[in-house]
Amino acid sequence: MAKPFTLNEMLIIAAAREINDGENIVLGVGLPMTAGALAKALHAPNATLMLESGIVDFEPLAPLNHIADAHAMRGYSYNTDLFSIFTALYRGFVDVCFLGVGQVDRYGNLNTTTIGDYYNPDLRLPGSGGAADFISYAKRTVLTMRNGEFIENLDYLTSPGHLKGGNQRNECRLFPKDSGPCALISTQGIFHFDSETKEIFLARIHPGIRLEDVQAVVPWDLKIADDLSVTDPPSDEEIAFIRRFAPTHSMSRELAAELGFEYAMSILQELGKT
Amino acid sequence: MEGRKSKITTAREAISRLVHDGDELVIGNYTVGTCAELVYEVVRQKRKNLTLYTQSGIFDADVLVAAGCISRMVTTYVLRSGGKSGGSSVERALKAGILEIEDYSNFNYNARMVAGMHGFSFMQVLEGIRETDLFRKRTFMGDDKYRIIQCPYTKKEILTVPAANPDVCILHVQRADRNGNAQYWGALGSVAAAALASKRIIVSCEEIVDESVIRSSPNLTILPAYRVDAVVECPWGAHPSEVLGYYNMDKLFYGLFLEAMKTAEGMDKWLEEWVFGCSDRLAYLDRYAKVFHMAILNSLRAKTMPSSPANYGAAFDSSWNEDGRDRSTGKTPEEIELILEQREKLYG
Numbered sequence: 001m002a003k004p005f006t007l008n009e010m011l012i013i014a015a016a017r018e019i020n021d022g023e024n025i026v027l028g029v030g031l032p033m034t035a036g037a038l039a040k041a042l043h044a045p046n047a048t049l050m051l052e053s054g055i056v057d058f059e060p061l062a063p064l065n066h067i068a069d070a071h072a073m074r075g076y077s078y079n080t081d082l083f084s085i086f087t088a089l090y091r092g093f094v095d096v097c098f099l100g101v102g103q104v105d106r107y108g109n110l111n112t113t114t115i116g117d118y119y120n121p122d123l124r125l126p127g128s129g130g131a132a133d134f135i136s137y138a139k140r141t142v143l144t145m146r147n148g149e150f151i152e153n154l155d156y157l158t159s160p161g162h163l164k165g166g167n168q169r170n171e172c173r174l175f176p177k178d179s180g181p182c183a184l185i186s187t188q189g190i191f192h193f194d195s196e197t198k199e200i201f202l203a204r205i206h207p208g209i210r211l212e213d214v215q216a217v218v219p220w221d222l223k224i225a226d227d228l229s230v231t232d233p234p235s236d237e238e239i240a241f242i243r244r245f246a247p248t249h250s251m252s253r254e255l256a257a258e259l260g261f262e263y264a265m266s267i268l269q270e271l272g273k274t
Numbered sequence: 275m276e277g278r279k280s281k282i283t284t285a286r287e288a289i290s291r292l293v294h295d296g297d298e299l300v301i302g303n304y305t306v307g308t309c310a311e312l313v314y315e316v317v318r319q320k321r322k323n324l325t326l327y328t329q330s331g332i333f334d335a336d337v338l339v340a341a342g343c344i345s346r347m348v349t350t351y352v353l354r355s356g357g358k359s360g361g362s363s364v365e366r367a368l369k370a371g372i373l374e375i376e377d378y379s380n381f382n383y384n385a386r387m388v389a390g391m392h393g394f395s396f397m398q399v400l401e402g403i404r405e406t407d408l409f410r411k412r413t414f415m416g417d418d419k420y421r422i423i424q425c426p427y428t429k430k431e432i433l434t435v436p437a438a439n440p441d442v443c444i445l446h447v448q449r450a451d452r453n454g455n456a457q458y459w460g461a462l463g464s465v466a467a468a469a470l471a472s473k474r475i476i477v478s479c480e481e482i483v484d485e486s487v488i489r490s491s492p493n494l495t496i497l498p499a500y501r502v503d504a505v506v507e508c509p510w511g512a513h514p515s516e517v518l519g520y521y522n523m524d525k526l527f528y529g530l531f532l533e534a535m536k537t538a539e540g541m542d543k544w545l546e547e548w549v550f551g552c553s554d555r556l557a558y559l560d561r562y563a564k565v566f567h568m569a570i571l572n573s574l575r576a577k578t579m580p581s582s583p584a585n586y587g588a589a590f591d592s593s594w595n596e597d598g599r600d601r602s603t604g605k606t607p608e609e610i611e612l613i614l615e616q617r618e619k620l621y622g
Contacts, residue, residue, distance in 0.1 A: 052380060053304060053461035065525075068306040068461035070518050071576075081462040082304065082329070083388055086381035090400055113377060118411050123358060124365035128408060129330065129351040130380040136402025147357065160405040174402050264526045271567040 005234045006250050007187035009242050010206045011144060012038065013234045014185045015098060018142045023095035024048045026085075026134055032098035032144055033064045034246045041241055050094070052130040054080045063246040067130075086130070089137045092176060097138035099131050099159065101148035101184070106199050106220060108143065108161030108181035110135070111154040118156050132159040136175055143184040147253070150218045162198035169198070188214045190231060199223060204231045280452040281505045285315040285554065288476045288504035293321055293442050300327035300387075300438075300472055301334055302445025304463025307518070308334045309446035311511040311555045312478050316444070317341040318550060327440050329383055329464045331364070332515065333531050337549065339363040339373060340541040346414055347375045348438070350383045355532040363541055374413045379403055382420075382435050384464045389437035390471030396421075401433040409433075443472035446512045447496070448519055449487070450479040454502030457483075457494040459581075460518035466496040478506040480520045490586065508555050510571070513562075522574045527566070 005013075008031065015035035019025055021044040027036045036049045037060045048057045053068035058076035065072070088094065102125055103111035112131060116122030135141045136159075161181045162169050169180050180198075184191040190204040201223035202214055207230055215222050242249060248256040293299060293316055303309055313334045316324075325346040328335045332353050338344050340363035352364045352375075367373035378386075382399045389397035403409045403420070412419045418436055425432045445465060447458040456477045458465060469475050475497065482505065488495060514524035514531065534544035552558035562571065595601050600610065614620050 051461070053306070053463045055461055065516075065523055066305050068304055068463055069516075070306075070460040071516055071522050079459075079462060081466070082380060082384050082464045083467065086384075086400065113407070118407065119413070120371075121365065121368055124352065124354065124362065124368055126354055127349065127351045127377050128379045132379040132403055132406055132408055133381045133400050136400060156407045156411070158406060158408065160402055163405055172405060174404055260525075260529070264529070267526075267570070268566065271569060273565070273567055 002233055003236045003239050005239050007206065008146070008252065009234060009239055009250050010231065011146065011185055011187050012242055012249060013238045014190055014206075014231055015142060015144055016042070016238070018183060018185075019044045019047055019096065022046045024050060024093055026050050026052065026089070026094050026097040026130075026138060027067075028097070028099050028131070028144075029064065029067050030100055030144075031146060031249055032100070032142075033060065034242060034249045035098065035144075036060070037063075037245055038238065038241050041245075042237060050085065052082055052085050052134075054082055054085055056080065056085075060245075063249060086133055089134065092137070092139070094134070094138045096140050096142060097134040098142050098144060099135060101143050101145040102158075103149055103151045103154055104143065104145065104184065104200075105151060105154050105161070107163060107165045108141075108184065108193060108198075108200060109154060109157050109163065110143070110159040110161060111151075111156045113156040113158045115155055128158050135159045135161065135181065137179065139176065139179055140182040141180060143181050145184060145186040150220075152219050162193060165198040166196070188217070192225075194223070201225055202228060204229050206231045207233045278453055278499075281454045281499075281502060282452050282482060283504050283506060285311050285478065285506050285508065286319075288312075288506055289315040289319055289321075289444075292474050292476055292503055293319075293324075293444075295322045296324070297321075297442055298325040298327065298438075298440040300440040300443045300468045301329075301331075302443045302465050302468040303334075303512075304329045304461070304465055304468075305332065306461055306463070306516060307446055307512045308332060308515045309444045309478050309511065310334065310513060310515065311508045311558075312444040312446070312476060312506070313337060314549045314552075314558075316343060317545065318553075325440075327383075327387075327438060327468070329380065329468065333528070333535070336363045336535055336541075337545065339367050340535070340538075341545060341549070342372075344373060347373060348378065348383065348386075348415075349375065350378050350380045353535070355535045360536045362535055363538075366538055376413055376415050376419060377408055377411070378435070379408055382408075384467060386435045386438040387464060387467040387471040389435070390439040391467045394437055396434045396436050398432050399435050401431075404433060438471055440468075440472045442474040442476065443469040444476045444478075445469055446478045446480075446508070446517070448479065448517060449481050449483045450477050450502075450505050451483055451485045451488045451499070452505065453485065453499035454497070454505050455485070455488045455495050455499045456497040456502060456505075457488060457491065458496045459494050462496075469497050470501060475502045476504045476506065477502055478508040478511045480509055480511065480517055482507045491584075493584070510559060511555060513558075513571075516574075519576050521571070521576055524570070524574055526570065527562075
């Protein structure tokens with residue numbers, strides 16, 4: 001009997017499986033960091049993990065707080081600056097990048113900048129950071145989606161996916177050939193992009209998720225693979241790694257925040273400060 | 275080296291002398307170890323109408339915007355608290371129409387500083403951006419946000435950004451000497467470029483060290499003394515962010531800030547307590563000890579994990595060998611003087 005898992009764990013594990021041994025990997029903040037650590041520990045020991053802050057070839061000891069967090073690693077091999085990370089990317093030395101999704105459309109274009117009008121926003125989201133550059137020049141991009149949403153029309157196009165679909169990304173001659181998002185991994189399933197139309201479709205569904213649950217969060221008639229299969233469930237080893245390495249990544253953000261707050265209050269109480 | 279004037283001063287004096295209303299101000303730190311105390315001092319001195327450059331705005335940028343110091347901002351990233359139900363000072367200022375923002379990608383923002391740092395007028399950047407709203411949507415920079423030119427060699431179109439040379443950079447580092455040599459290690463990000471692009475530089479540091487410490491490890495020096503205008507010694511100067519080798523992020527305190535930044539009222543209260551209510555970083559630490567406990571800060575102090583020493587040594591330390599003879603000619607000083615005289619090479 002396999003060990004039960006959380007949907008966050010399934011997302012992290014599915015992301016980690018996209019990493020091949022020996023590849024150069026750029027990781028965004030959050031769950032992808034844990035995916036990178038998991039891949040390195042279990043099946044891709046020779047992957048080189050890179051951060052846009054200039055940290056290259058690190059072995060994380062704990063989940064990183066952000067992309068410049070040298071506090072959570074056991075040394076690293078190469079220290080350069082942000083400029084040089086992106087020029088290495090531009091020259092083609094990054095195999096895979098992982099990006100978190102705010103809003104995503106059917107061609108894998110991303111919005112992480114604004115909800116509503118850019119000049120008079122309803123919500124001002126963080127912005128591009130390195131995302132727009134990474135998805136432009138990494139050989140392939142894996143999108144991870146935890147709290148993001150599928151949307152017909154983006155309010156702002158921050159990071160270029162397959163643009164308007166078809167061969168448009170190749171035809172505009174601004175990007176490496178056949179680059180762009182290759183997969184989107186959510187807490188519900190694994191999506192790929194059609195090789196001709198570049199439209200996103202559901203390729204695998206996570207164990208325990210119903211098809212109608214996936215369709216309910218996609219505002220268009222989602223295409224489904226003819227050979228739709230169920231994602232291989234996490235192995236005990238994969239689950240054990242996440243629970244040891246990053247216990248809060250097994251949980252939802254809300255639960256982690258709730259438990260963190262309770263713990264902080266108990267510390268203050270112990271110190272006589274409430 | 276004696277007689278070189280010390281640049282050590284206080285945050286109050288440095289900000290008062292070097293940051294002016296209407297300046298272009300750049301926060302040099304990137305995501306980690308930010309110059310919190312220098313930022314708070316800008317707020318205390320109520321600077322107005324600044325254009326803020328920040329590679330990645332965290333609580334630092336949000337505090338400056340909340341306090342009304344910033345009217346324009348050039349960035350790639352701003353902090354937002356609490357998902358859809360949350361907010362930020364930046365969002366409130368944008369909605370109120372009192373802040374304009376130019377959004378870049380990380381590389382394209384940094385390229386403006388790198389161009390400025392080297393004295394160039396523009397920089398070629400990663401052109402995939404042309405297919406995004408980062409390229410299409412512009413505010414106060416208008417046509418000058420990006421321009422496309424033809425490469426004279428390949429004849430291809432290339433995307434460019436203009437150089438940035440902010441009036442003043444504030445940044446925090448691990449250590450510096452009295453002359454202004456600043457040493458920083460860990461994630462390099464775009465720290466050096468932001469500072470070196472700027473006309474004036476204010477450095478705060480965890481500790482002032484002797485010049486000999488700097489000279490024994492020059493690869494760690496990111497800013498040379500001759501570029502730095504002021505040095506401020508400020509332990510815990512980046513709190514609640516972290517400084518490699520000194521302390522970790524204070525997640526408890528940061529969490530309280532994230533709660534406060536969700537609303538204008540929360541932010542005002544927070545500024546009153548932690549910025550205006552503390553005359554300097556010592557007063558801030560006193561307040562921290564009263565409201566929380568020094569035990570919490572102490573638990574965040576870094577353990578020791580030294581870098582393996584690099585040998586900066588060489589085979590010789592002078593021109594003279596153990597017999598007192600010049601290593602390249604085999605002569606003593608007296609013999610050299612005699613030859614110069616004999617060959618009529620001496621004047622005066």
